[in-house]
Amino acid sequence: MIQYPLHLAAMFVDEVDVTLIAGKGGDGCVSFRREKFIPHGGPNGGDGGNGGHVILCSDENVGDLSAYRYAHTYKAKNGEPGRGSDQNGKTGQSRVLKVPMGTVVIDKSTGKRIKELLEHEEEFIICKGGSGGWGNTHFKSSVNQTPKRSNPGTEGESGEFELVLKIIADIGLVGFPNAGKSSLTNEITRAHPVVADYPFTTLNPNIGVIDYSDDYKCLLLADIPGLIQGASENRGLGHRFLRHIERCKLLCIIIDMAGTDGRDPADDYTALLTELENYDPGFLDKPRLVVANKMDEEAASGNLDAFKKAHPVRVSPISCLSNEGIPELLERFLLKVSGIQKEEQGTQ
Secondary structure, eight states, X not given: OOXXXXXXXXXXXXXXXXXXXXXXXXXXXXXXXXXXXXXXXXXXXXXXXXXXXXXXXXXXXXXXXXXXXXXXXXEOXXXXXXXXXXXXXXXXXXXXXXXXXXXXXXXXXXXXXXXXXXXXXXXXXXEOOOOOOOOGGGGOBTTBSSOOOOOOOOOOOEEEEEEEEOOOOSXXXXXXXXXXXXXXXXXXXXXXXXXXXXXXXXXXXXXXXXXXXXXXXXXXXXXXXXXXXXXXXXXXXXXXXXXXXXXXXXXXXEEETTOGGGOOHHHHHHHHHHHHHHHOGGGGGSXXXXXXXXXXXXXXXXXXXXXXXXXXXXXXXXXXXXXXTHHHHHHHHHHHHHHHHHHHHHHO
């Protein structure tokens, strides 16, 4: 049995169920003015304060949903009741929940997606606080100078919701285990995923920043756990993380061109496209770039020739060990993503 290092047990949480309860509005007050020499002071009951909202706020500094892994119920404060002397109750404090950018909010009672938080500091009131009740001052009239009624505050909204994270990145890395995704991420970004010679070294998605310091530009790269055949049918680890490349502008398909363990690179490429299509046919419509890794291996050159005959696609040959082809690949990343961004802007 494979023994994984202890530090790999750190949990990346991308799905949580939460119960959210907004604050109740404060009750209105029944009160009358009582002062010396003023026998008929009239009503002076204040209104109750509104209940606090439950607000989701996306934050670029939050990486996942682990803050909600154990505690699942979150409440906003109730509004204060009104008081005499026309004093209104204080509004209840809202409960603000920080979530990562890319969080999808699903109403569990209906299964409907109600919001996606994509921008930094984007806020969404998911449960509105209840309204404060009126004090008896509001019920004074010419025929009722001493009203003895007030309104109670209303209950705040509540519900059960599922929060699902879909990582926002420019480039998504896709490949079989041990194809070299983590090695490439280590080589070109500031992220430092674990690299080892056993399958499923990557247990959680990793986000790295490709920094083009000369151009003052940067790209976000998402490395998800390796796929295996049948991943779209919930086999292996990669299937549950495929949604993290849904928002990527560019898919980078990494092929082990050395044919480790007798694998055929051409068959691997076909299998990867099949798994992506089975999970979501829209994946095949995304721009993609094919990277042939481990070109420092003896069998890689022959396998690359056979691969090109089987698949007439442009291939970027690289070696994470010798740094061969890495600078050229970085340039292709920037050109590809920049071209996609320009095309998207032109269609708006």
